[in-house]
Amino acid sequence: MELKELYQEIILDHGKAPRNKGKCKGYTHDAQAYNPLCGDKVHIYLKLDKKKNITDMSFEGEGCAISLASASILTDTLKGKDFSFTKKITEDFLNMVKNKIKITLNSLTEDQITTITSLSGVQKFPMRVKCATMAWHTLLSALDNKKLNS
Amino acid sequence: MDIKNIKSEFPIFKQKINGKPLVYLDSANSSQKPKSVIDRISNFYETEFSNVGRSVHTLAIKATNRFEATRDIVKKYINAQYREEIIFTKGATESINLIASTFGEKYINAGDEILITELEHHSNYVPWYFLRKKKGAVIKFALVNDNGEVEIDEIKKLITDKTKIIAITHISNVTGAIMPIKKITGLAKEKNIPVLVDGSQGAPHLQIDMQDLGCDFYAISCHKMYGPNGLGILYAKKKWLDDLPPYQGGGGMIYEVKKENITYAETPTKFEAGTLQTVEVVAFAESINFIEKLGIKNILAHENEILEYGLEKLKKNNSINIIGNPKERGSVLCFTIKGIHPHDVATILDDEGVAIRAGHHCCQILHDKLGVPATARASIGVYNTKEDIDILCKAIDNCKKVFQI
Numbered sequence: 001m002e003l004k005e006l007y008q009e010i011i012l013d014h015g016k017a018p019r020n021k022g023k024c025k026g027y028t029h030d031a032q033a034y035n036p037l038c039g040d041k042v043h044i045y046l047k048l049d050k051k052k053n054i055t056d057m058s059f060e061g062e063g064c065a066i067s068l069a070s071a072s073i074l075t076d077t078l079k080g081k082d083f084s085f086t087k088k089i090t091e092d093f094l095n096m097v098k099n100k101i102k103i104t105l106n107s108l109t110e111d112q113i114t115t116i117t118s119l120s121g122v123q124k125f126p127m128r129v130k131c132a133t134m135a136w137h138t139l140l141s142a143l144d145n146k147k148l149n150s
Numbered sequence: 151m152d153i154k155n156i157k158s159e160f161p162i163f164k165q166k167i168n169g170k171p172l173v174y175l176d177s178a179n180s181s182q183k184p185k186s187v188i189d190r191i192s193n194f195y196e197t198e199f200s201n202v203g204r205s206v207h208t209l210a211i212k213a214t215n216r217f218e219a220t221r222d223i224v225k226k227y228i229n230a231q232y233r234e235e236i237i238f239t240k241g242a243t244e245s246i247n248l249i250a251s252t253f254g255e256k257y258i259n260a261g262d263e264i265l266i267t268e269l270e271h272h273s274n275y276v277p278w279y280f281l282r283k284k285k286g287a288v289i290k291f292a293l294v295n296d297n298g299e300v301e302i303d304e305i306k307k308l309i310t311d312k313t314k315i316i317a318i319t320h321i322s323n324v325t326g327a328i329m330p331i332k333k334i335t336g337l338a339k340e341k342n343i344p345v346l347v348d349g350s351q352g353a354p355h356l357q358i359d360m361q362d363l364g365c366d367f368y369a370i371s372c373h374k375m376y377g378p379n380g381l382g383i384l385y386a387k388k389k390w391l392d393d394l395p396p397y398q399g400g401g402g403m404i405y406e407v408k409k410e411n412i413t414y415a416e417t418p419t420k421f422e423a424g425t426l427q428t429v430e431v432v433a434f435a436e437s438i439n440f441i442e443k444l445g446i447k448n449i450l451a452h453e454n455e456i457l458e459y460g461l462e463k464l465k466k467n468n469s470i471n472i473i474g475n476p477k478e479r480g481s482v483l484c485f486t487i488k489g490i491h492p493h494d495v496a497t498i499l500d501d502e503g504v505a506i507r508a509g510h511h512c513c514q515i516l517h518d519k520l521g522v523p524a525t526a527r528a529s530i531g532v533y534n535t536k537e538d539i540d541i542l543c544k545a546i547d548n549c550k551k552v553f554q555i
Contacts, residue, residue: 003501007494007552016489038493038509039523062523064491065553125497 005121006128007065010073010114015065020075024058031141033134040067042135044075044142052083052143064131066122071135073115077108078139086143089116090136096120097132151443153452157533159184159440170503173538177531178323178351178482179507181376184440190433191378202428203402203419217428220435221418227438228368229359230385237384237391237421238431242350243273245369245384246317248421249346250277252394253315260286263312267292267300268519269322269329272512274348274369278317288312294519298325298474302333309341316345320352324513324525325474326482328356335364344390350374354531355453355481357446360385376532377437378430384421391417398423444532453481453530460528460539467543469550473525481530484511487546489555492526498552499526502545 024045032043040063047056057079059071078086093116095101100123103113122132157163160182163172174182200209202217225233239245264278268291281287292304316338321328331347338345344366352358353370360368370383396403396414400423405413414420460483464470473484487495492508499506507527510517517523528542
């Protein structure tokens with residue numbers, strides 16, 4: 001039963017066909033992370049305007065279904081969103097996965113909430129929490145990591 | 151004891167994992183412990199415990215005798231020439247670090263070559279890498295062939311006048327390849343090059359006879375031999391131990407300590423600084439006793455039967471790619487499933503009570519070469535049965551169901 005919560009349709013779909021994969025054109029910020037324990041890699045690319053709103057974003061990475069789906073869902077949810085929203089949703093996401101607190105952001109559509117919440121299945125698999133959170137932590141680093149020549 | 155029913159000797163199998171009987175296929179990582187070893191640990195703590203080699207009271211004498219008895223038992227088991235050739239360490243990793251550090255300090259200089267292979271576990275590469283950084287030594291990697299083994303000619307080709315040591319695994323923990331150690335030590339002897347064998351995977355499965363293998367150093371991981379955690383053994387020829395500088399400084403390893411000068415104890419004490427793992431050493435005698443009661447040859451024959459059965463079954467499954475095809479394979483089955491990452495495989499298998507390992511198994515060099523970031527590994531121990539393999543295969547089918555492929 002719990003396994004089904006972990007590998008929900010939405011996750012399998014994003015894991016098999018991740019959205020926004022590659023290096024987005026004209027990215028201004030980026031960050032990467034690597035989990036030496038399992039070998040998962042993620043590299044987040046952001047195109048930010050002066051107010052750090054995300055005008056475009058993408059990712060490169062390799063890893064398990066959970067880590068790929070998480071990165072894919074992240075980019076799908078946050079593309080085009082402003083800075084404060086990005087910060088808030090990332091905080092909420094990490095809170096959901098680690099502390100089981102529900103996401104209640106008003107500006108998300110019901111579909112988006114369902115999609116993000118699909119990743120909460122990792123709560124019951126402590127060894128897999130990092131798979132779900134790595135992309136989000138990397139996003140936070142990327143927001144502060146301006147590309148040198150941009 | 152009957153090898154077919156040996157699971158009953160291991161208390162861990164009494165429990166259910168996720169409501170299913172435990173199918174433990176992670177022995178290359180660490181083996182489970184028979185009751186005799188577990189009992190010896192509590193029994194020693196309850197009736198005989200004291201620190202060894204220091205005090206003169208009754209318990210200290212008892213504990214010291216038990217502790218040193220294991221040294222004799224190991225000496226006999228691996229057919230070392232002298233009991234002083236057995237050094238207790240905290241694991242095979244420390245055993246290798248001990249040699250890399252002390253041998254490296256005395257004998258390895260800029261431009262000298264250390265010959266290892268692409269099969270090596272990080273524990274038999276990183277310590278040598280330290281020497282490359284510190285001393286400017288050169289590390290040469292003998293390449294693996296398409297079958298996941300390193301051929302003797304590949305090693306022969308890389309030996310030069312600058313080769314100072316050959317450090318090589320006994321069995322690959324990824325491809326399962328059993329290395330031709332005797333041929334390698336034969337080659338090395340011609341050039342007077344010492345050979346270190348990482349026996350982490352070799353010692354639990356093969357008969358290990360130091361006189362027959364002819365190596366200078368052999369690293370053993372006791373927790374992979376049905377023994378206690380936190381204990382390893384370094385076998386080293388006495389001529390080396392007498393010659394090499396000490397590894398760590400502290401109590402026990404000294405002869406006389408003065409403000410102006412310190413002299414060191416004799417081998418093996420010189421290499422055993424501080425309080426060692428008293429109970430683990432004592433209980434390891436029971437691990438060897440367990441192996442000897444069954445007979446290592448019988449254990450190997452049993453494990454090979456399970457391994458062959460597993461190989462055959464996995465080969466029949468079209469979505470599975472088996473890593474390595476060595477002529478001689480030891481107890482390891484690494485594989486990938488098309489379209490499912492090994493970590494997802496491990497989680498889904500766990501749901502069926504099947505414990506395997508997923509990842510690079512501390513062999514990143516080899517995984518880079520194989521072109522995969524991670525693999526799933528089922529590894530066999532004495533307690534595994536054909537039924538375990540059947541359950542593994544069913545659980546693999548379940549992975550495909552979960553992933554809808």
